[in-house]
Amino acid sequence: MPIGQKSAIDLADAKPVIETPRVREQLERLLAHPLFANSKRYPALLAYAVEQTLLGNAAELKERSIGVEVFGRSPTYDANSDPVVRITAGEVRKRLTQYYYDPAHRGELLLELPTGSYVPLFREPERFQMPEPPIAAIQAAGEVAPAAPSRLWRLRWVVATSVVAMVVLAGTVGMLTGLRYHNEPPPLSNIDRFWGPVTSSVNPTTFCLGEPAKNIDVGSINSLDTVVTNPKPEPLYFRLHYSGNLALADVITLTRTVAALASRHKAFRVVPASEASFGQLREGPFVLIGAFDNIWTLRVTQNLRFGFESKDGVALLVDRKSSTKTTWATAWDLPYQKLSRDYAIVARIHDKTTGQPVIIAAGISEEGTEAAGEILYNPEYLNSLLAKAPRDWEEKNMEAVIETQVIEGHPGPPNILAVETW
Numbered sequence: 001m002p003i004g005q006k007s008a009i010d011l012a013d014a015k016p017v018i019e020t021p022r023v024r025e026q027l028e029r030l031l032a033h034p035l036f037a038n039s040k041r042y043p044a045l046l047a048y049a050v051e052q053t054l055l056g057n058a059a060e061l062k063e064r065s066i067g068v069e070v071f072g073r074s075p076t077y078d079a080n081s082d083p084v085v086r087i088t089a090g091e092v093r094k095r096l097t098q099y100y101y102d103p104a105h106r107g108e109l110l111l112e113l114p115t116g117s118y119v120p121l122f123r124e125p126e127r128f129q130m131p132e133p134p135i136a137a138i139q140a141a142g143e144v145a146p147a148a149p150s151r152l153w154r155l156r157w158v159v160a161t162s163v164v165a166m167v168v169l170a171g172t173v174g175m176l177t178g179l180r181y182h183n184e185p186p187p188l189s190n191i192d193r194f195w196g197p198v199t200s201s202v203n204p205t206t207f208c209l210g211e212p213a214k215n216i217d218v219g220s221i222n223s224l225d226t227v228v229t230n231p232k233p234e235p236l237y238f239r240l241h242y243s244g245n246l247a248l249a250d251v252i253t254l255t256r257t258v259a260a261l262a263s264r265h266k267a268f269r270v271v272p273a274s275e276a277s278f279g280q281l282r283e284g285p286f287v288l289i290g291a292f293d294n295i296w297t298l299r300v301t302q303n304l305r306f307g308f309e310s311k312d313g314v315a316l317l318v319d320r321k322s323s324t325k326t327t328w329a330t331a332w333d334l335p336y337q338k339l340s341r342d343y344a345i346v347a348r349i350h351d352k353t354t355g356q357p358v359i360i361a362a363g364i365s366e367e368g369t370e371a372a373g374e375i376l377y378n379p380e381y382l383n384s385l386l387a388k389a390p391r392d393w394e395e396k397n398m399e400a401v402i403e404t405q406v407i408e409g410h411p412g413p414p415n416i417l418a419v420e421t422w
Contacts, residue, residue, distance in 0.1 A: 026109040035095040041088045061118040195260045197357035203284030204267035208276045209250045210290025249366030250290045253373030291362035305420045317343045344368035349397040367411035371404035388419045396421040
């Protein structure tokens with residue numbers, strides 16, 4: 001019986017147990033939830049995996065086929081350098097866990113994406129079963145207990161009583177041991193270590209966002225006190241979606257990176273670049289988000305190896321130390337939906353001018369900024385950067401150039417092109 005017609009298959013035991021309409025109904029419920037509705041990648045992968053399984057194509061759910069069919073990758077793309085399917089599947093698993101953890105969804109049909117597989121499982125929610133009451137309780141309730149309980153029933157009762165006693169004993173021993181010894185704190189993650197210079201400061205951190213609505217004169221980056229505007233600035237060809245006076249990608253990056261401080265209850269403030277004074281940035285660590293829409297990013301990176309410049313109205317990311325002065329630029333001759341790549345800088349430095357630690361996530365365009373921000377909060381991406389850094393990177397300044405493939409206006413995983421430490 002084809003499962004696409006009558007029933008879904010629980011792949012754990014290959015038995016038709018759940019009607020397909022119920023699976024599709026639960027899928028719609030999941031996709032409408034904010035955990036999935038606010039993204040494009042996660043619902044796309046989940047919906048594709050479920051529908052293909054219902055159609056009997058579970059055997060075809062491989063990383064490469066999903067990359068091609070769901071994320072528009074070439075059939076010959078390198079899945080190792082572009083792990084978009086693995087990363088998205090991991091996020092889908094986390095979101096499914098969050099969804100079903102909510103008591104409001106406890107009675108719903110379970111959709112699971114097992115680790116190491118892209119084939120979803122469907123099963124009924126587990127029902128809570130009351131333990132069998134002891135004989136004394138049955139008698140007290142007016143029931144007639146058997147004169148001679150079976151040997152199996154006696155064995156169950158003895159085992160249950162023993163388990164309870166062991167749990168109580170273990171808890172008591174653990175509590176007494178805890179009074180004498182303190183557990184060693186878990187080792188710091190690379191995310192914690194990377195953000196260490198910022199999170200260890202006793203002063204508030206300033207998040208400084210770019211403002212595409214402002215006319216920034218790139219030639220005025222040496223002015224430290226105020227942002228100089230020019231009614232007719234040099235036209236720089238970079239694309240930014242607006243969210244009020246801010247770039248939408250900058251806001252997205254802010255919401256992701258600010259978690260490094262919020263989770264530690266560290267004070268921070270958010271200011272647009274035009275309102276961030278030199279005096280403010282000297283008060284504590286700061287995080288710069290955005291490039292050509294953020295005058296402070298242009299100022300801080302002007303003396304670094306990798307920085308932003310413009311030539312003939314084209315926005316560039318440049319390597320100032322290369323003999324040929326390597327440059328990277330977006331392919332603006334392509335239609336928006338077909339834009340192939342964007343470039344960005346990720347940096348963690350001690351700025352000599354302000355005397356403060358600085359973290360930078362800045363792309364030529366918005367996709368680059370968003371991809372750079374992913375390195376600052378996603379352990380997998382950060383680890384790929386640190387793999388190209390020396391072992392003592394924590395004690396050094398660090399700056400990296402990343403590339404991201406852009407499909408239909410959405411950045412793919414960041415790819416590390418160059419790293420400089422000093």
